[in-house]
Amino acid sequence: MADAYDEQLVTGAGDGENADQDDLPDEFVEAGDEVYAELLTRLGEAAPQPRLSATRKVVELLGDPHHAYPIIHITGTNGKTSTSRITEGILRAYGLRTGLFTSPHLERLNERIVIDGKPISNEALAANWADISPFIGLVDAELTGAGEPRLTFFEALTVLAYASFADAPIDVGVIEVGMGGEWDSTNVADGQVAVFTPISLDHTARLGNTVAEIARTKSGIVKPAAQVVTARQEPEAFAELKRAAELSESNLVAEGENFSVLSTSVAVGGQMVSIKGIAGTYRDIFLPLYGSHQAQNAAVAVAAVESFLGGGATALVDDVLVEAFATATSPGRLQLVGTEPTVLVDAAHNPGGAIALAAAVKEYFSFEKVVAVVSVLDDKDAEGIIRALEPVVNEFVVTQSGSDRAIDADELASIVVGIVGAERVVVELDPRVAAELARESAGASDRGAVLVTGSITLVGEIITLARDEGWKP
Structure with missing residues (x-):
């Protein structure tokens, strides 16, 4: 994606506090480019290291920024990014200051680290990178001394995201797993809510050759006494998620049993959806995204937010959900x-x-x-x-x-x-x-x-x- 990234001239960057600044030239574009260029010198995302120790060492040196806010942690095979974006939108509609970490980016790295609905500014990206770089360097030296690869692109980016969210600061982070779950670098954090979109065969060389093996790896994001939300899964995948929830004494809710899409109908620019959540039913809400899979993503997002805000016992406010859905976007998806x-x-x-x-x-x-x-x-x-x-x-x-x-x-x-x-x-x-x-x-x-x-x-x-x-x- 470097070609598309290098050709992009950013507009609308900034700290998001003054809308009048959005159309001004961004004097920090080159600084943002330099961050990306430095990350590209590292082992790429196609070859993740199955470890948490490297990321954990850096965040510990930084004072554990990922513990500064609660987290909704999202994994799966398809629909992760859309579900993450819809979840973040509902939380923001409630007035919470949000952090959203997704992968990959389409044009520019800033897309991956979103604060209160806006991609991180180049100024903040560069400043936060400057703050964490010495600590990444210390761990890099320790790793290479031990014969291990230094922090990968995604490990370093994860640290940057967690530090940026703590610096912002945010009220809640919505974190999309990069690959898998158990050893994905985002898993140094403990998600209060663990969310699973549909699981199928992908990245088999890294995650396993069966749906059950892949689900087992992804289930590693379930932490003790968490709320677990899952889309409808193949039986062998669901069995792994259920097992993980039981072992961690977590509460599991599943599409089809505890929440569901009641209906969808084609509408101009998207669809009308009705969703039965864990705690409430939400009828005939416009979602400006196409496809039954996006209705499913929206239902999972609703269940995730219900689980986060009230442990699944309190319905969402209809007007807030209508507002959140109306502004939902999913770049690169139809x-x-x-x-x-x-x-x-x-x-x-x-x-x-x-x-x-x-x-x-x-x-x-x-x-x-x-x-x-x-x-x-x-x-x-x-x-x-x-x-x-x-x-x-x-x-x-x-x-x-x-x-x-x-x-x-x-x-x-x-x-x-x-x-x-x-x-x-x-x-x-x-x-x-x-x-x-x-x-x-x-x-x-x-x-x-x-x-x-x-x-x-x-x-x-x-x-x-x-x-x-x-x-x-």
Whole structure:
């Protein structure tokens, strides 16, 4: 994602306390860039270290900033970021000052550390990095002396997020796990509420080859006497979560048993949802996000906030929930970035995400022709992604994102051709040219659309391109 990041000129940065400052040039952009550049010198997120000790040593030296506020900790395979964002939005609607930590970013690192609804300013990012760098250096030296890798990109970023939230300060942190759970660096913190979105096969080389193994690793975020909230799971995954809750003497609530989506209906710009929470029922609320999976994410978020604010015994205030849902956003998830023709980007990068995406396209839109621009990373199930998309896509433009882990475009094209046939496939190495080819093809139809998906890196690149080229008035 470095290419999209480096090309982005930030506007609207600042401390968020004075809205009049939002359109002023940000004199700290270079300082923010330097933080990212330093993080990029570290072992990347594709190769996380299965350890907590390194992160724990740094936060201990810093005085345990992650203990300065309560935490809602969120893991799963799909829907983590959307659920985290909706959860944070409800808490903020209640007047709480929030911190939100999500991964990865689409365009700029600041997106990952959000304070009171706004990405951290470059000034605060640089200042907090300067504060923690000496302590990271001490632990780096200790690790290398012991023959271990120094702190990874994500370990250092986790420390930066926790320190930034303590400095802000915040009332509550919503923390998305980077990968897995048990040994993920965010797990140095103790979440008062542990949240699980749907668990399926992904990152199998790191997390396990079965849903049960992956769920077991993810269940490591459950801490003693916590509140545990889970979306509907496969039986083997649910068994692992139930076991973790019992061992930690935690209270477990599950979708389908304790809360549920009662109904959804298509609405202009999103959907109307009715949700039965743990403590209350909330009917006919507008959610400006597409897809039944987003309704499920919203239900999980509601249950998480009910668990946090009142232990699941107190209903949320309807007007507050209406306000929170109305302002919900999920960048990179069926996000409209262009018109004439319609261009949608979606960060689905595994079969589960692609299945949800295809269902949403079919249910919420009536396109005559869909042209997909796709790139997939080499550790992902490319065949599963394409098979999920095939029923709703007429043409595929296969490309290769700027990530060094992207599957070679010709190699990916052979996979796509094997599934959909050569007549539906075009190959273009340059993502920008690929997007233009797709727009031209889709634009030849009265109701044509472009769908960019398969890789978060690709989505970030096209979001930047769409803004730079003015695809949406």
